[in-house]
Amino acid sequence: MKSIEFHAMGSSMLAAVDNDTLAAAERLDSVPRWFKVWESRLSRFQPDSELSALNRASGAPFPVSDVLWDALQASLQAARFSDGLVTPTLTPWLEAAGYDRSFEAVADLGESPATVLAPPTRVGAELRLDARRRCVTLPEGSRLDLGGTAKGWAADRAVHRLRSLGPCLVDAGGDIAVHGPRLDGSGWAVGISDPSRPEESLELLALSRGAVATSGRDYHRWIRQGASQHHIIDPRTGLPASTDILTATVVAPSTVEAEAAAKVALILGSDAALAWLEAHPSLAGLLVLEDGSVRRSRRLSRYLWR
Amino acid sequence: MMAKSSTPKRPSRVPGAKILITASALAATLAGWASLTWKDSANAAGASPSLRSAEAQLAAAGVALQPLPTLVPGLTQLPVGVSPIPSQGGSRPVLRSVSAPPAPVVMTQSSRP
Numbered sequence: 001m002k003s004i005e006f007h008a009m010g011s012s013m014l015a016a017v018d019n020d021t022l023a024a025a026e027r028l029d030s031v032p033r034w035f036k037v038w039e040s041r042l043s044r045f046q047p048d049s050e051l052s053a054l055n056r057a058s059g060a061p062f063p064v065s066d067v068l069w070d071a072l073q074a075s076l077q078a079a080r081f082s083d084g085l086v087t088p089t090l091t092p093w094l095e096a097a098g099y100d101r102s103f104e105a106v107a108d109l110g111e112s113p114a115t116v117l118a119p120p121t122r123v124g125a126e127l128r129l130d131a132r133r134r135c136v137t138l139p140e141g142s143r144l145d146l147g148g149t150a151k152g153w154a155a156d157r158a159v160h161r162l163r164s165l166g167p168c169l170v171d172a173g174g175d176i177a178v179h180g181p182r183l184d185g186s187g188w189a190v191g192i193s194d195p196s197r198p199e200e201s202l203e204l205l206a207l208s209r210g211a212v213a214t215s216g217r218d219y220h221r222w223i224r225q226g227a228s229q230h231h232i233i234d235p236r237t238g239l240p241a242s243t244d245i246l247t248a249t250v251v252a253p254s255t256v257e258a259e260a261a262a263k264v265a266l267i268l269g270s271d272a273a274l275a276w277l278e279a280h281p282s283l284a285g286l287l288v289l290e291d292g293s294v295r296r297s298r299r300l301s302r303y304l305w306r
Numbered sequence: 307m308m309a310k311s312s313t314p315k316r317p318s319r320v321p322g323a324k325i326l327i328t329a330s331a332l333a334a335t336l337a338g339w340a341s342l343t344w345k346d347s348a349n350a351a352g353a354s355p356s357l358r359s360a361e362a363q364l365a366a367a368g369v370a371l372q373p374l375p376t377l378v379p380g381l382t383q384l385p386v387g388v389s390p391i392p393s394q395g396g397s398r399p400v401l402r403s404v405s406a407p408p409a410p411v412v413m414t415q416s417s418r419p
Contacts, residue, residue, distance in 0.1 A: 011417050148417065171412040191410030198415055204407050216416030247416055305407050 001182075004028045008035035009043070009151050011173025015158060018167040018183045027165055031158055035172075038157070041067040042150040044091065044143075051144060055091075058138035061130065069134050074153040075146050076127070078260035084235060085267050086260040089126065091143040093238045097229045098222055147231075148263065151175050152213060152255035174214050177255045181208040189305060195219075195247045195288055202294060203286060204305040211255035212303075215262035216247030216288075234267050241267040248273065250285040251303050261285070270295055 002024050003016035015031040017024045041050040054062045064072070075088040128137040138144065146153075155172040159179045162168040167180040169188050178188050187206030194202045195218035205212060217230035217240075234241040248265035252258035261283050265273035270287050277285045277297040284299035 007419075010419060012419070014412055016411065151417070169411060171414075173417045174413070174415045175417075176412055176414055186408075188412075189408045189410045191413040193413045193415035195415070198413075201410055201413065204410060212414050214414045214416050219416050219418045249414055 002028055004031060006032040006035070008032065009039050009154065009173065010045075011151065012171075013173065014169075014171040015162065016169045017162055017165045018180075019165045021165075024165045027162060031162075031170075034158060034161070035154060038067060038071075038150070038154050041065060042071050042146050042154075044145045044147075051146065054136060054138065055143040058142050059140035061128075061133075061135040061137045063133065063135050066134070069136075070157075071146055071150055071153045072129075072136065072144075074156075074256045075144075075149045078149050078256055081257060082260050082264045086149070086263045087235055088144045088146050088149065089142060090233045090235060090238075091145040093233045093235075094145060094231060096238075097231070097233065097240050148175065148213075148215065148259045149256060152177075152211070152259035155211070155255040172255070175211070175255050175259050176207075176213065177211045178207045178209060187305070192249050192286055193247075196292065202288070203300070205251065205303045206305040207251070207303060210251060210253045211258040212249060212251045213255055213258035213262050214247055214249040215259065215266050217241075217243075217266070218246050218288075232263060232266050243267060243269045244289050244291075245270055245273065245287050246290050247288045248285060249287075250277070250283055251300070252283050257282075 001016055001018050002020060003014060005012065005014045007013065013032075013035060015028055017028060039049075040046065043049045044051055044055070046052060050065060050068050054064060054068070072088070079087045126139040126142055129135075130137075151172040152175045155170045155175050155177040158170040158172075159168055159177040162170070163179040167182050167188075168178075170177050174193075176190055178190075181187055187208040190205040190207055190212055191201030192203045192205065192212075193214070194200045195216060215232065217232060221228055221230045223229070230240045232241045232243075233239065243266055245266045248262045250258045250261040250265060252261055261277070261280070262285070264276060265285055265287060268276055270289055273285070273287060274295060274297055277283050278299075281299075283297070284303055285297045286300055287295045289295065
């Protein structure tokens with residue numbers, strides 16, 4: 001197996017192929033460049049990114065690249081899949097919670113004044129997309145954040161580019177896409193990190209296809225005016241989700257779906273999240289609650305290492 | 307002139323007698339076997355009507371006669387692969403080949419730098 005590790009999109013990345021040829025090594029060497037290009041298109045935090053340009057052009061049609069168009073489509077797919085609980089149009093509410101800079105720069109905001117915004121009223125319904133001309137029109141003053149969906153989309157896209165080499169895996173900061181069982185017939189061993197001891201696994205998965213992603217408020221949280229804040233916004237309130245779940249991990253057919261489903265679970269809270277997961281046959285999940293207890297959906301056993 | 311001493315020749319009747327004796331013995335043996343066989347079949351057919359009647363009545367009543375005690379133990383139905391030899395004290399460890407789970411290639415966790 002050959003692999004490469006690098007840093008992109010504010011997270012640690014890893015790409016691996018079960019192939020020891022020179023061609024595999026050369027293809028792997030190009031993966032960081034792919035992510036650099038995608039980040040330059042999709043980052044909300046880079047002023048010269050294409051997404052930042054689109055946000056500045058709100059109110060007017062803006063022609064976008066294939067990369068931004070595809071990632072935006074994936075984000076809207078996640079919005080539909082999640083019944084609007086995961087949407088790219090929550091940037092003002094993210095910033096109001098204090099997430100107005102990259103994760104590396106988010107610190108204890110102390111007594112800085114909090115901004116209170118009314119909840120969003122028409123989540124995701126404001127975008128106008130012209131498929132023929134590849135133009136996007138944002139409502140005046142609206143800004144997009146593709147967030148975790150962009151990382152999931154990038155993991156799916158990278159695996160798609162690597163799969164001609166054989167079995168492969170891409171880990172985009174914990175959002176993991178897999179193609180094919182390994183050459184020895186086994187699945188890819190993926191641990192579900194214990195939020196209280198991140199180096200240890202709560203469960204070991206054997207994935208032969210599809211994806212797994214984790215969303216959580218265990219790491220990216222900050223204090224603002226004495227209140228704990230995090231980056232998972234509940235669009236029904238416009239505030240960081242009030243939930244008993246600390247981290248949610250979901251196995252799904254694609255990384256975009258896994259990432260969106262993990263966010264949905266976290267926003268819903270454990271009881272509703274388990275019911276929602278059971279109602280979707282393509283999903284399986286593990287929830288770590290604030291009190292340290294762990295809850296699993298029934299289908300998770302299909303993916304456990306035996 | 308010398309007189310010839312002559313011994314009267316015995317007629318050669320010995321082989322004939324042997325054949326006769328053998329044939330008679332064979333015939334007697336076969337006749338005895340035939341007689342015994344005929345008697346057995348006659349007994350089987352008619353000598354135990356009461357026993358067969360009792361068995362039929364028991365079967366009709368749903369009573370099954372237990373086999374007679376014997377010094378030869380009967381066959382025990384064992385699952386395939388199970389040793390018929392009892393383990394010593396019932397606590398003999400069973401050895402199985404179990405491979406340890408591998409170290410994870412990656413870990414899924416919430417986003418972090």
